[in-house]
Amino acid sequence: xxxxxxxxxxxxxxxxxxxxxxxxxxxxxxxxxxxxxxxxxxxxxxxxxxxxxxxxxxxxxxxxxxxxxxxxxxxxxxxxxxxxxxxxxxxxxxxxxxxxxxxxxxxxxxxxxxxxxxxxxxxxxxxxxxxxxxxxxxx
Numbered sequence: 001x002x003x004x005x006x007x008x009x010x011x012x013x014x015x016x017x018x019x020x021x022x023x024x025x026x027x028x029x030x031x032x033x034x035x036x037x038x039x040x041x042x043x044x045x046x047x048x049x050x051x052x053x054x055x056x057x058x059x060x061x062x063x064x065x066x067x068x069x070x071x072x073x074x075x076x077x078x079x080x081x082x083x084x085x086x087x088x089x090x091x092x093x094x095x096x097x098x099x100x101x102x103x104x105x106x107x108x109x110x111x112x113x114x115x116x117x118x119x120x121x122x123x124x125x126x127x128x129x130x131x132x133x134x135x136x137x138x139x
Contacts, residue, residue: 003040006105009085011040013109015049017081026053052088059087066128079118082106086126090133099130
């Protein structure tokens with residue numbers, strides 16, 4: 001049985017979360033983890049994780065704009081990892097991944113690893129970002 005897109009996304013999320021605590025580059029983190037069976041390492045994971053960090057400034061600017069109650073520094077790292085992954089997918093991969101799927105998957109990851117208030121927060125930030133795209137007020 002092959003690896004599901006959900007399993008790939010969860011591995012991307014784990015790497016993005018781990019990077020928040022470590023100085024290694026995304027490529028170094030992935031290399032260290034190649035023998036770890038708990039995470040999937042393939043070209044898609046590598047491409048996405050590196051893409052998030054190549055565009056981190058733009059991604060964090062989006063999160064900051066739509067996180068009206070918390071500054072970037074006050075967002076728990078777990079929530080931030082889910083937001084960074086979802087915003088990257090929405091901003092750079094929406095031709096392959098529907099925006100609603102990116103939001104639902106991010107909310108699902110936060111629901112699995114965090115608290116209900118975190119789920120509400122992440123859903124709110126991504127929902128506001130999505131609505132701004134639909135209205136054409138942001139690209």
